[in-house]
Amino acid sequence: MTDIIIKATGQTLTMVFWSTLFSVIIGFIPAIVLTLTAPDGLKPNKIIYGILDFLVNTFRSFPFIILMVIVIPFTRLLVGKAIGTTAAIVPLTISAIPFVARVIESALRGVDSGLIEAARSFGASDAQIIFRVYLKEAVPSILSGITLTMISLIGYSAMGGAIGAGGLGDVAIRYGYQAYKVNYLIVTSIILIVFVQIIQSIGNLLYKKLS
Amino acid sequence: MIRIQNLGKSFGELKVLEDISLEIEQGDIYGIIGQSGAGKSTLLRCINGLETYNEGSIFIEDKEVSSLNKKELRNVQKGMGMIFQNFNLLNRLDVYDNIALPLQFWGQKKDSEENRKKIMELLALVGLEDKVHSYPRQLSGGQKQRVAIARALVLDPKILLCDEATSALDPQITKGILALLSKINKEMNITIILVTHQMEVVKEICNKMIFIKDGRNVAMGRPEELFVSPNKEIQQFVGEHLDILPRTGINIKLFFNNENSEDHVITQLARTLGIDFSICQGKLDNFRGTILGSLVINIKESDKEKVTEYLDKINVLWEEL
Ligand SMILES: Nc1ncnc2c1ncn2[C@@H]1O[C@H](COP(=O)(O)OP(=O)(O)OP(=O)(O)O)[C@@H](O)[C@H]1O
C-alpha cells in the first residue's frame, strides 16, 4: 500500500505543479489583455474585450472530463503520447488557463484606479503602468488567485485516472471504491485534505506578508 | 504660464465644461472651487492631459496641450506634479520608493547618490525624515498627503496640481497641509492650482480663483473680492441668505477692508450719530492673514442720509440691499 500511495502522491504533485505553472504563465497574457481593454482600462476596446471575455467564459464552463478527451490529438502532438501523467498535464493546463485569466484579471482590476491616474500624471508609459503599478500592487491578490488555481487543479487531477495519469484520485477510485479497500479511500482523502490545507495556509501567509 | 480659452468638454451627451477661459500666472495659487460634480476635476485633468477636450484650447507656456504628441505630452506632464484626495500612494512600496517612483518612470535609478539626496531633502521639506521606510498603511492621512506632495515634487515641476488635496483631512491637519503648500509656493516658486469644494481652503491660500457651477464660470477674481461682496451664485454656495433680513427699515451692507476692519466702525457710528440700529448679519474672514468681511445693519428710513454720509466720510464701502 505504501508504495502505491507514494507513487500516486508523486503523480498528483507532478500534475498539479506543472499545470499550475504553465496555466499561470499562459493565463497572464489574456489577463493583461482583458485588464487593458476593459471599459475602465488603459486602452478600452469593446471588440477585443468582448471576444476574449466570451472565450474565457466558454472554456471555463467546459466540463473537464470532456475537455480531456477533446484535446487528445493536441496532447499527442505536444508530448508524443495521450496517456499517462505527463499527458494529463496538457488538459489540466488548458482547463486552468481561463480560470487563471479570470482570477488574475480580477486581481489586476482590483488595483485602485487612483494609482493608475497618479502614475499617468507623472508621465508613466502603459508598459510602466502594467509592470510598476498593476502587477506590483496586485501581487498579493494574484498569489491568492494562484492558490485557488492549485486547489482546484488538485480536484481536477483526480479525474486524471481516466487517461491513465494515475494520482491519488485514481488510487481512491480503483482501490478504494472499485475494490472496496476502505483504508485506501481514507489515506488518499487525508493526503488530499492535507495538501489543500498546506497550500491554503501558505497562500494566506504570503498574502498577509506581501500586502 | 497657463492660458485656457473657451474650453469645452463633454462626456457623450453630458456637457461637463462650457466656455471656460482663465489665465494662471507664474507664482499664483489658483483656486478652482465649486460643488460636487461641477467639473472641477475634469478641468484639472484637461490641464495635464489626462483628459481630452472638445472645444477651446489650453496653453501651457505656449504649448497647446491637445496638439502635443505622446512624447511632448509626457514632458509637459513631467513639469506638473499632482496630488489627490485619496493620496494614491502604492501600498506595497515604502515611503522612499513611493517618492522615487516618478523618477523610475523617467528612467532614473532610485538609489543614485543624487536621487537619494533629493528624496531625503523632500522628506525634510514635508517633515517626514523619520518615516523613510514606513509603508502607507502605517501613516496617518496627513502624513500620506505629505508623502504624496514629496512625490509630486520629485521631478522638479513648475506647477503643482491639487485635486481636493485636503478634503479627506480634518481641519487641523488641513491647515498644516495648506501651510506646506504655501511654503512650497513661496520658497520653491512653484505655481499651484488647487481644486476644492471647501471655501476655507481658497480663503486661506489662494490669490485668485474661479467658481464653477455646472461646468460654467460664474465668478472669477480675487477671493477677498468674491467672498466679501459675493454674487448670487457664491451667496448660494456659502449659504448666505438675504431673505432673512428684516423687511422694515433699510438694510445697509458695510464692507470692511484691510484699513478699517480693526477700527470700531460700528460703535463709532452709533456713538457719533447717536442713533440705534440692529446688526443683522456679519462675517469676517481671514484671507491669507488679512481680515476682511461685511456686516449688514438695519437702520430707520429717517437715519439713512446721516448714516450714508458718515460712512462716506470715514471711507467705508457700503451698499443698500
Ligand atoms: N470619465 C467620465 N465619464 C463620464 N462622465 C464623467 C466622467 N468623469 C466625470 N464625469 C461626469 O462629469 C461631471 C463632472 O465631474 P468632475 O469629476 O469633474 O466633478 P468635480 O467638480 O470634480 O466633482 P467632485 O467635487 O465630486 O470631485 C460629473 O457629472 C461626472 O459624473
Ligand SMILES: [Mg+2]
Ligand atoms: Mg473631483
